[in-house]
Amino acid sequence: MSNRRALGAEVRVRAADQVATRQFDEETILLDLRGGNYFGLDETAGAIWERLNRGMSPQEIADQLVGTYEVERDVLLQDIVRFVDDLLDRELVTELSG
Amino acid sequence: MQAQCIDGAIVWLGEHRVDGKLVARIGRHGDELVAEFPGVAMLRSDRRGSETKLEPVPGASAVALDKLDRGLVSALIGHLQGKVTLHASAVARSNRALAFAGKSGAGKSTMAAAFCAREGNELVADDTVSLVTAQQDDASAPPLAVPTQDVVWLRQQDSVPKIAYAPARKRQNEVSLAGIVHLSFDDQLKAPVLRRLRGQDAFEALAQSILRFAIDDAAVHSREFDQIVAIANGCPILEMRRPRDLAVLDQAVELATLLLERGACGV
Numbered sequence: 001m002s003n004r005r006a007l008g009a010e011v012r013v014r015a016a017d018q019v020a021t022r023q024f025d026e027e028t029i030l031l032d033l034r035g036g037n038y039f040g041l042d043e044t045a046g047a048i049w050e051r052l053n054r055g056m057s058p059q060e061i062a063d064q065l066v067g068t069y070e071v072e073r074d075v076l077l078q079d080i081v082r083f084v085d086d087l088l089d090r091e092l093v094t095e096l097s098g
Numbered sequence: 099m100q101a102q103c104i105d106g107a108i109v110w111l112g113e114h115r116v117d118g119k120l121v122a123r124i125g126r127h128g129d130e131l132v133a134e135f136p137g138v139a140m141l142r143s144d145r146r147g148s149e150t151k152l153e154p155v156p157g158a159s160a161v162a163l164d165k166l167d168r169g170l171v172s173a174l175i176g177h178l179q180g181k182v183t184l185h186a187s188a189v190a191r192s193n194r195a196l197a198f199a200g201k202s203g204a205g206k207s208t209m210a211a212a213f214c215a216r217e218g219n220e221l222v223a224d225d226t227v228s229l230v231t232a233q234q235d236d237a238s239a240p241p242l243a244v245p246t247q248d249v250v251w252l253r254q255q256d257s258v259p260k261i262a263y264a265p266a267r268k269r270q271n272e273v274s275l276a277g278i279v280h281l282s283f284d285d286q287l288k289a290p291v292l293r294r295l296r297g298q299d300a301f302e303a304l305a306q307s308i309l310r311f312a313i314d315d316a317a318v319h320s321r322e323f324d325q326i327v328a329i330a331n332g333c334p335i336l337e338m339r340r341p342r343d344l345a346v347l348d349q350a351v352e353l354a355t356l357l358l359e360r361g362a363c364g365v
Contacts, residue, residue, distance in 0.1 A: 018316065020319075020320055020323055022323060022324070022327050024297065024300075024301060024327055024330060024331070025296050025297040025300065025330075026297065027296075027297035027298055027301075029298065029301055029323075029327075031319060031320070031323045033316035033319045033320060034316065036313065036319045036322075038298070038301060038302060038305055039298075040297055040298025040301060040302075042297070
């Protein structure tokens with residue numbers, strides 16, 4: 001269970017220094033270089049990952065992707081925030097300050 | 099599989115057990131990498147695999163030592179030198195090869211032996227398959243499998259010592275890999291089932307099959323990442339599930355033969 005404070009929809013993150021990324025079979029594969037563990041992101045998660053690393057917040061990503069998927073904006077935003085929370089828990093991203 | 103404990107000055111980082119019995123463990127002793135094969139030998143190497151020493155355990159069998167030296171020891175040193183070796187067996191037919199990967203006891207050697215019992219088929223390797231990956235300017239080129247062993251080691255029922263089976267034909271030179279088949283048993287099935295793995299599933303199956311010596315080195319992880327992508331882009335990764343019944347072994351060999359002859363497009 002994480003002790004971190006709850007994330008807002010405006011948080012900004014970037015890939016942690018120890019994470020390498022490659023594209024394979026339309027998926028994004030992340031490698032945590034510390035332990036050699038791999039994580040696979042499907043097409044949707046990969047699209048969100050790519051935008052997070054462009055400095056976009058969950059809110060901005062939800063606004064941009066809401067027309068792409070058949071899902072309400074609030075549901076999509078919740079999913080993105082949860083995804084970012086999971087990435088932070090696994091130390092695959094770091095929160096940008098300011 | 100991961101274990102970390104301190105035994106004297108050696109920090110053990112990983113171990114491999116078969117039926118609960120420790121068969122190999124790897125660790126670090128200062129800057130030196132060590133691999134212990136209980137009852138057979140201890141391997142020591144620098145981090146680049148350029149200075150290595152295999153120390154036999156007194157009384158170890160010459161056959162076991164030779165098998166270890168040609169197989170695992172060569173694979174572990176190769177890993178330090180930047181090479182990729184799969185825990186797999188490999189066979190060839192008409193200049194195309196298949197590798198059979200999977201956990202210990204999944205039937206890798208059995209499949210290789212059964213395949214090689216058919217006329218015209220060749221043995222490439224048993225237990226360890228050394229690969230040469232594609233160059234960056236030809237990313238979709240298949241990896242090449244390098245012949246390493248002349249015999250297949252088969253386990254007879256529950257007996258510990260394995261017996262050597264020498265196929266009539268052994269591959270003499272490198273051969274293009276047409277697929278890597280991850281073997282597993284599924285007793286719910288009546289017949290073997292072949293399925294192509296995609297994305298993360300393919301990636302994980304391949305990553306699990308690679309034999310590693312340096313497991314706590316970020317630069318090695320990064321290099322390996324590129325090698326796995328190159329291998330998976332160059333040849334299909336598949337899964338074959340089959341009942342644990344030797345009566346269906348022929349069907350499994352038939353599926354593997356079709357895969358070699360027709361490719362993975364229809365799978």
